[in-house]
Amino acid sequence: MNRSADAFARRIAFAAVVLGAWSAVPLLAQDGQWLMYSGSYSSHRFSPLTQINTDNVSKLRPVWVYQPPGTGSVESTPVVVNGVMYVTSGPTMVAALELRSGKPLWEWTRPIAPSVLNLGFPRVNRGVAVLDNMVYVGTLDGYLFALDARAGIERWSVHVGENTVGHSITAAPLVVGDKVVVGISGGEAGIRGFLDAYDAKTGKQAWRFYTIPSPGEPGSEGWPGDSWVHGGGATWLTGSYDPALKLLYWGTGNPGPDWNGDSRKGDNLYTSSLVAIDIDTGKPRWHFQFTPHDVHDWDANQIPVLVDTQVGARARQLVVTANRNGFYYALDRKTGEFVFGTPYAKQTWAKGLDDRGRPIEIPGMEPSEKGTLVYPSLQGSTNWASPSYSPSTEMLYVPVREMGSVYYKTGVEYKPGTYYTGGSEKRLDEESWGAVRALDVKTGKQAWDFKLPTPTWAGVMATAGGLVFSGSNEGNFFALDAKSGKPLWQFQTGGAIRSGPMSFAVGDKQFVAVAGGHALFVFGLDQP
Amino acid sequence: MSRRLRVLLHSSCLTLFLAPVAFGQTRTAATSTDPAAGQRIFDAQCAWCHGNGGDGGTGPNLHGKLRHATTLASIVDIITNGIPGTDMPSFRVGLTERSTRQAATYVLSLTRAPLRSGRGNAERGAALYQSTGCGSCHVVEGRGGILGPELTDIGGRRGGVYLREAIVKPAASHPPGFLVVRAVPANGAEIRGVRVNEDVFWITIRDASGTLHTLQKSDLSRLDRELEGTLMPSYESRLSGPQLDDLVAYLATLRGAK
Numbered sequence: 128m129n130r131s132a133d134a135f136a137r138r139i140a141f142a143a144v145v146l147g148a149w150s151a152v153p154l155l156a157q158d159g160q161w162l163m164y165s166g167s168y169s170s171h172r173f174s175p176l177t178q179i180n181t182d183n184v185s186k187l188r189p190v191w192v193y194q195p196p197g198t199g200s201v202e203s204t205p206v207v208v209n210g211v212m213y214v215t216s217g218p219t220m221v222a223a224l225e226l227r228s229g230k231p232l233w234e235w236t237r238p239i240a241p242s243v244l245n246l247g248f249p250r251v252n253r254g255v256a257v258l259d260n261m262v263y264v265g266t267l268d269g270y271l272f273a274l275d276a277r278a279g280i281e282r283w284s285v286h287v288g289e290n291t292v293g294h295s296i297t298a299a300p301l302v303v304g305d306k307v308v309v310g311i312s313g314g315e316a317g318i319r320g321f322l323d324a325y326d327a328k329t330g331k332q333a334w335r336f337y338t339i340p341s342p343g344e345p346g347s348e349g350w351p352g353d354s355w356v357h358g359g360g361a362t363w364l365t366g367s368y369d370p371a372l373k374l375l376y377w378g379t380g381n382p383g384p385d386w387n388g389d390s391r392k393g394d395n396l397y398t399s400s401l402v403a404i405d406i407d408t409g410k411p412r413w414h415f416q417f418t419p420h421d422v423h424d425w426d427a428n429q430i431p432v433l434v435d436t437q438v439g440a441r442a443r444q445l446v447v448t449a450n451r452n453g454f455y456y457a458l459d460r461k462t463g464e465f466v467f468g469t470p471y472a473k474q475t476w477a478k479g480l481d482d483r484g485r486p487i488e489i490p491g492m493e494p495s496e497k498g499t500l501v502y503p504s505l506q507g508s509t510n511w512a513s514p515s516y517s518p519s520t521e522m523l524y525v526p527v528r529e530m531g532s533v534y535y536k537t538g539v540e541y542k543p544g545t546y547y548t549g550g551s552e553k554r555l556d557e558e559s560w561g562a563v564r565a566l567d568v569k570t571g572k573q574a575w576d577f578k579l580p581t582p583t584w585a586g587v588m589a590t591a592g593g594l595v596f597s598g599s600n601e602g603n604f605f606a607l608d609a610k611s612g613k614p615l616w617q618f619q620t621g622g623a624i625r626s627g628p629m630s631f632a633v634g635d636k637q638f639v640a641v642a643g644g645h646a647l648f649v650f651g652l653d654q655p
Numbered sequence: 656m657s658r659r660l661r662v663l664l665h666s667s668c669l670t671l672f673l674a675p676v677a678f679g680q681t682r683t684a685a686t687s688t689d690p691a692a693g694q695r696i697f698d699a700q701c702a703w704c705h706g707n708g709g710d711g712g713t714g715p716n717l718h719g720k721l722r723h724a725t726t727l728a729s730i731v732d733i734i735t736n737g738i739p740g741t742d743m744p745s746f747r748v749g750l751t752e753r754s755t756r757q758a759a760t761y762v763l764s765l766t767r768a769p770l771r772s773g774r775g776n777a778e779r780g781a782a783l784y785q786s787t788g789c790g791s792c793h794v795v796e797g798r799g800g801i802l803g804p805e806l807t808d809i810g811g812r813r814g815g816v817y818l819r820e821a822i823v824k825p826a827a828s829h830p831p832g833f834l835v836v837r838a839v840p841a842n843g844a845e846i847r848g849v850r851v852n853e854d855v856f857w858i859t860i861r862d863a864s865g866t867l868h869t870l871q872k873s874d875l876s877r878l879d880r881e882l883e884g885t886l887m888p889s890y891e892s893r894l895s896g897p898q899l900d901d902l903v904a905y906l907a908t909l910r911g912a913k
Binding site: 553 | 834
């Protein structure tokens with residue numbers, strides 16, 4: 128290791144020590160790798176690397192670009208493990224890239240026929256999980272594959288869900304211990320949602336947790352008749368994990384049918400909820416429902432972020448989330464207790480939250496035959512694009528969508544492999560806009576707001592270099608000052624950014640990566 | 656309140672007036688080929704663009720022969736999948752197959768009604784188009800200016816009510832892609848024009864003279880979007896009622912390059 132590399136390593140080590148003191152949740156990105164979709168089990172999507180910082184980010188420039196085979200937008204967050212980057216592209220393709228040259232070591236493609244269903248989402252893949260010599264990826268046609276990390280050769284595969292009735296996988300799996308945990312899409316197709324865990328070595332199923340209880344199970348009283356059979360509650364994004372509590376935190380999607388709730392009067396647990404699941408048994412330990420009896424398609428799949436902080440005079444172990452329904456929530460992550468919640472974006476459907484966090488709904492905001500104007504739109508105040516938490520600023524940086532919709536309710540009937548929604552929306556596009564919004568994690572109050580021309584689909588990454596990276600539909604990839612939101616650097620990628628930024632190190636150099644359009648861009652400094 | 660929202664609320668009120676007739680059809684009695692059941696769906700889902708009764712709005716008039724569909728099956732296909740390259744979206748998510756077929760049946764019944772000829776005379780309208788100078792800003796079949804939207808197939812895309820409003824009150828109906836913005840540089844004169852492109856940091860504006868201005872947002876002291884702004888003047892006081900009828904009649908004949 129040369130001198131500068133040594134100094135860089137010391138900086139990384141220092142950052143790791145400091146962050147370790149701030150947070151009891153392990154931060155696994157501290158050695159220059161990016162080990163999983165959200166960077167770490169706590170899903171901070173925070174890079175402790177400091178080489179690229181507020182002083183020099185203006186000199187950031189592209190180092191290499193990778194264009195995967197096929198077409199369509201790249202929505203993946205790459206992971207970097209043991210000196211190799213693994214990135215995915217739609218419908219289901221994985222590439223292992225050499226970090227300095229950007230050239231593929233291997234590419235693996237799952238053939239996806241045009242007849243494969245993707246009801247309610249694009250034909251994309253958002254990333255992989257890696258453990259030892261295996262790379263795990265879900266496929267659009269509902270399988271989980273384990274690939275040899277060295278050559279992209281298939282070691283095992285399992286059939287997770289039947290695609291002909293709408294099951295599909297676009298989310299990155301999460302590896303915990305010897306298990307691979309993977310969620311399922313299909314909430315617009317009338318599936319009964321579930322979360323699966325498989326043995327990482329063999330692919331044998333360890334457990335399945337159904338997000339919709341069957342008759343007699345707790346929560347089933349909120350599902351009249353056989354409405355639970357097509358109750359939705361998809362698990363279509365990656366969750367978080369607390370190793371000390373051995374709890375997975377996984378968001379669930381909308382109930383089915385989406386906009387016509389007549390057949391499912393009740394709270395419809397565990398839809399539009401956060402569920403804390405015992406990693407060993409797959410049983411729920413607690414749940415919190417953000418939107419009971421949701422009729423606006425406000426999935427709660429947004430990435431839950433695990434934060435240790437002081438709230439008032441009390442040290443708290445929290446799970447926080449900016450929900451699609453327009454409210455920011457802080458929950459005790461051991462018990463699920465509602466600590467506080469507050470609106471963080473324009474919403475017109477609730478007067479507020481009661482002392483248990485249940486929304487106090489405004490009458491008449493349900494979808495109707497003639498149309499009902501409600502904020503936020505069905506895509507929500509935020510969506511799947513990842514937020515980021517900086518232990519340095521104690522701010523949660525949220526990709527925000529400020530948009531309203533007119534919600535319609537229509538008739539609905541279940542037919543396997545077709546939409547089971549019961550309505551539609553008309554978005555108010557012209558009056559809409561987006562933002563990267565900094566929230567004080569202890570209060571949910573806005574610290575600053577960086578406005579974007581249109582509602583964003585880009586994830587956010589904060590760094591120990593005092594930066595917040597994100598992108599725009601208009602192709603900008605940019606860095607903001609994490610304290611003030613002031614823009615410090617930008618690069619026009621030429622394609623909409625619908626992916627999450629990440630950072631890694633090779634030797635003595637830090638890099639930042641993001642997908643824009645159908646390409647992956649990697650940036651670095653000429654002379655750190 | 657935006658124009659789109661005003662149109663929606665207006666159309667919703669009409670829907671309410673129509674509703675007693677439509678609701679008279681019981682759900683169980685409605686078949687997949689029942690136009691009355693289809694009208695309910697049309698009023699809620701389609702009238703936003705195609706106007707109540709299919710008379711046209713931001714979407715085309717549906718009376719008479721349609722450009723993209725002539726049979727029930729082809730109308731079902733369009734409602735299900737939309738028409739690529741146009742504003743017609745897919746309704747695959749929101750409508751069941753049965754509802755789609757009902758709406759298509761109603762649309763088919765509209766197409767069998769003759770296209771109601773407007774009050775105007777298209778030949779006189781064509782002459783008026785030339786003499787009024789519309790072509791200085793609009794292209795028809797390759798000829799004309801670029802400041803406004805091309806009109807070569809405007810009669811196939813927009814209904815008569817919308818076209819008339821666009822001439823009389825252009826500020827209330829500016830088309831997509833022609834957002835007017837007003838930029839004030841920290842050191843310089845205000846620039847007002849149509850937004851050609853915008854990202855987070857840059858904006859390009861075409862002003863009324865056709866000149867392009869590419870501006871860095873950090874150099875601006877102010878940047879406003881005029882959601883109801885337009886560079887097109889109102890012709891309400893410049894054309895008589897019959898002349899407006901003639902001009903709308905001419906525009907309605909523009910159905911695409913020959």
